[in-house]
Amino acid sequence: MRAAVLRGIGEKFEITEVTIAEPQDHEVLVDVRASGLCHSDLYVVQTGGMGFGMPILLGHEIAGVVAAVGSAVSRLRVGDHVVAAALQPCGRCRACLNGRLWACANPGALDRDPEATPRLCDETGSIGQLQGLGGFAEQALIHENQLVAIDPAMPFEQAAVIGCAVVTGGGAVFNVAKVQPGQSVAVFGCGGVGLNAIQTAALAGATRVIGVDIQSEKLAMATRFGATDTIDSSRVDVVEAIGELTASEGVDHAFVMAGAPALAEAAVQVLGFDGTVYLVGATAAGTELALRTSPAESPILPKQQGIRGSWLGSSNFYHDIPMYVDLYLAGRLNLDDLVSRTIALDEINEACEALEHGGVARSVITFPARS
Ligand SMILES: [Zn+2]
Ligand SMILES: [Zn+2]
Structure with missing residues (x-):
């Protein structure tokens, strides 16, 4: 099958022929029909991510059709x-049994035995799968614990983006922040994940949803996805602007989707009483936040403010992915505008460049049905 393989940090994807193994035990062979290109793929291309070995097959926003299943x-x-979901829950540990799949105690439990035939290889040897997935290919061999069956009425392109952008943004709102009706929300960074935080905050009943970005087209999208206000932080002081919008009360929740420390620092400054900043987007190595904590200089203590991380939106994806499908099919979740472009696998390198330079919300690679 054809696949877009990454052979080294900073390199371009190589479109090449890769051999995919037969499914064993709990493995499922999926005909990939749509595969989203995400900022965290770029992050791995540019930095090596969290130390993954090369060569590797990326692509973690996958929708497709089951072609074959292992015996178990x-x-x-x-x-x-x-x-598919970019978590590898063993299904047996205390966290998994409790639905806290992101907290699984056995990372790697779903991978093949290193002594066994690799799932993917070419004439140079075995090829890894980021997070056990590998969606930048015509087929993917994935452990069943990482897959959720969905309503076949759901279009593949829109289904693919649910696996990462929607569960990350929506989960941050629904599961991590637990946004309540009447609350106020600011979202720093209105790309794919940010737009989903905006639309789910609106669904949750937040009465003020503020989108912050430096690109006017993303701010226009934020409005389309339910932002009540938008702020172009390249033109105005975002802390002052949010102070004016909230009559100096600040917001209950501030989501930081982009990695620049200045954004997180601004997010802290726009919090109200009991407000929390959620760090959602990946930051570069060495990123530090400067925080004053003295009650004389900062409201963090007297206003009981907090900062916490959010990882794939604390998603129990067996529950959450079908929920987002239902919301989409009921016309209550906008995924159509998230898929700004569908491309062929051969166009992946130029789509990466487009993503790097911003503007486009999401390119999704599509594959024709296999006969
Ligand atoms: Zn587990
Ligand atoms: Zn992603």
Whole structure:
């Protein structure tokens, strides 16, 4: 099958022929129909991410059709439409049994035995799969614990972006912040994840949803996704602007989708009483936040403010992915405007450049049905 393989940090994807193994035990062979290109793929291309070995197959926003199943697969059958998740829950530890899949105690439990035939290889040897997935290819061999069957009425392109951008942005709002009706929210960075935080905050009943970005087209999208106000932080002081919008009360929740420390520092300054900043977007190595904590200089203590991380939106994806599908099919979640461009696998390198330079919300690679 054809795949876009990354052979080294900073290199371009190589479109090449890769051999994919037959599914064993709990593995599922998926005909990939749509595969989203995400900022965290770029992050791995540029930095090596969290130390993954090369060569590697990226692509973690996958929607497709089950083509074959291993002998022990019980939850899925051939022909099911599926979405993949970028978590590898063992399904047996205390966290998994409690639905806290992101906190699984056994990372790597779903990988093949290193002594076994690799799932992917070419004439140079084995090829890794980032997070056990590998969606930049015509097919993907994935452990069943990472897949969820969805309503076949769901279009593949829109289904693919649920696996990362939607669960990350929506989960930060629904599961981590637990935004309540009447609350106020600021979202710093209105790319794919930010737009989902905006639309789910509106769904949760937040009465003020403020989108912050430096690109006017992203701010226009923020309005389309339900932002009540937008701020171009390249033109005005965002802390002052949010102070004016909230009559100096500040916001209950500030989500930081982009990695620049100045954004997180501004987010802290726009919090109200009991407000929390959520760090959602990946930051570069060496990033530090400067925080004053003295009650004489900062409201963090007297206003009981907090900063916390949010990882894939604390998602129990077995529950959350079908929920987002239902919301989309009911016309209550806008995923159509998130898929700004569909491309062929061969166009992946130029789509990466477009993503790097901003503007485009999401390119999704599509594949024709296999006969
Ligand atoms: Zn587990
Ligand atoms: Zn992603």
